Amino acid sequence: MKQLWEVGSEFDWSNDFISPVRGTANLPSNYELFSTGCASLFGLEKILNHKPDRKLKLHLPCFFCMEAASKLKKAFDICWYRDLPNQKYPDFETLKACSGDLVLVVNLFGVKSAQVWQDWSKANREVILVEDHSHDPFSTWSLQSQADYAMASLRKTLPIPDGAIIWSGKNLSLPKASESESDGAYKRLSAMLLKRAYLNGGNVSKDTYRQLEVESQDSLDKIENDKVSAFSENVLSSLDIKEFRRRREANIEHFLHLTLSEQEENWQPLFYSWEDGSVPFNSIIICRNREIRDCLRKYLISKNIFPPIHWPQPHNGMTSDDLEAIDLSNRILTIPTDQRYCLDDVSRVVNIIKEFFTTREMNSSIYANSQ
Numbered sequence: 001m002k003q004l005w006e007v008g009s010e011f012d013w014s015n016d017f018i019s020p021v022r023g024t025a026n027l028p029s030n031y032e033l034f035s036t037g038c039a040s041l042f043g044l045e046k047i048l049n050h051k052p053d054r055k056l057k058l059h060l061p062c063f064f065c066m067e068a069a070s071k072l073k074k075a076f077d078i079c080w081y082r083d084l085p086n087q088k089y090p091d092f093e094t095l096k097a098c099s100g101d102l103v104l105v106v107n108l109f110g111v112k113s114a115q116v117w118q119d120w121s122k123a124n125r126e127v128i129l130v131e132d133h134s135h136d137p138f139s140t141w142s143l144q145s146q147a148d149y150a151m152a153s154l155r156k157t158l159p160i161p162d163g164a165i166i167w168s169g170k171n172l173s174l175p176k177a178s179e180s181e182s183d184g185a186y187k188r189l190s191a192m193l194l195k196r197a198y199l200n201g202g203n204v205s206k207d208t209y210r211q212l213e214v215e216s217q218d219s220l221d222k223i224e225n226d227k228v229s230a231f232s233e234n235v236l237s238s239l240d241i242k243e244f245r246r247r248r249e250a251n252i253e254h255f256l257h258l259t260l261s262e263q264e265e266n267w268q269p270l271f272y273s274w275e276d277g278s279v280p281f282n283s284i285i286i287c288r289n290r291e292i293r294d295c296l297r298k299y300l301i302s303k304n305i306f307p308p309i310h311w312p313q314p315h316n317g318m319t320s321d322d323l324e325a326i327d328l329s330n331r332i333l334t335i336p337t338d339q340r341y342c343l344d345d346v347s348r349v350v351n352i353i354k355e356f357f358t359t360r361e362m363n364s365s366i367y368a369n370s371q
């Protein structure tokens with residue numbers, strides 16, 4: 001059967017993701033699993049909020065997933081502080097957290113710095129610091145977390161149908177998931193198996209597994225504090241996480257190496273380096289304007305490359321109202337270069353991006369739209 005070349009979109013499942021040796025997943029000594037990242041934060045709210053007639057304040061970075069922020073709004077009073085993807089440090093002047101408030105510190109794209117938060121936390125001990133390691137759950141920062149709590153939505157970087165982890169660098173007591181399991185994970189796992197059959201050239205229609213992905217997302221979106229699925233829970237410690245991280249980092253380095261030689265005024269990588277012990281989430285680029293980003297995205301989709309936008313803002317009315325965050329969200333694009341791909345795939349993707357910018361008709365349509 002002829003394998004299909006496709007880059008990005010949801011994970012599929014293959015037994016090749018299992019490590020041949022034991023113990024490659026470096027998990028904290030004490031942790032709890034939930035079905036989703038939001039579910040773990042809802043669980044945390046339940047154990048921290050002793051006054052059910054008022055909501056706890058949760059301070060989020062202004063550049064964040066607005067879908068997740070909308071969900072969290074149901075349980076928390078949301079406040080925003082300035083932390084932008086193109087700035088090394090957050091603007092602490094904008095973080096007006098009081099005693100008992102929660103601050104979500106996001107290691108955005110896995111390239112942010114731990115030290116400034118450790119210093120801030122020492123001077124603000126009465127504020128509850130919750131680190132979000134969804135973009136690099138196994139970084140040195142994450143593994144050595146000293147925060148009150150740390151969490152990661154594991155399904156963003158690992159090929160599992162659901163799963164989020166929460167732990168405490170200070171050994172505080174942890175929330176526990178409810179006994180109920182969402183059917184979302186089982187639909188997602190079915191989609192992952194069918195997607196693999198499709199990619200392998202089997203007689204499976206794309207619509208079939210896409211429909212299951214959509215249905216599974218609808219179910220996972222409704223989750224409160226459901227437990228993780230049996231599949232994700234049992235496979236977690238068997239995944240070849242070291243190898244995933246090695247491939248991810250090599251792919252992103254290769255992407256940067258191939259694009260650095262370009263003096264491109266229409267787009268630039270968001271970052272060129274990261275700290276030792278970190279692996280970026282993906283190759284992230286910033287385009288000169290929204291029209292270029294949207295045309296490029298459309299072109300890549302026509303070539304079977306599916307680049308997500310992390311994250312549109314406003315989204316369904318949810319926004320931080322930070323103008324720079326909104327501007328960046330209009331120009332940002334994630335080029336999928338994760339562990340599913342090899343260096344040749346990355347070269348092919350970069351060539352297609354270059355082809356877009358050198359195609360005359362494409363350029364003329366961009367310039368016509370962006371004048």
Ligand SMILES: Cc1ncc(COP(=O)(O)O)c(C=O)c1O
Nearest residue numbers: 036037038039065068132134153
């Ligand atoms: C950085 C980050 N943290 C947390 C979440 C919430 O995770 P989940 O979708 O598993 O609830 C998301 C969701 O997109 C996210 O992007």
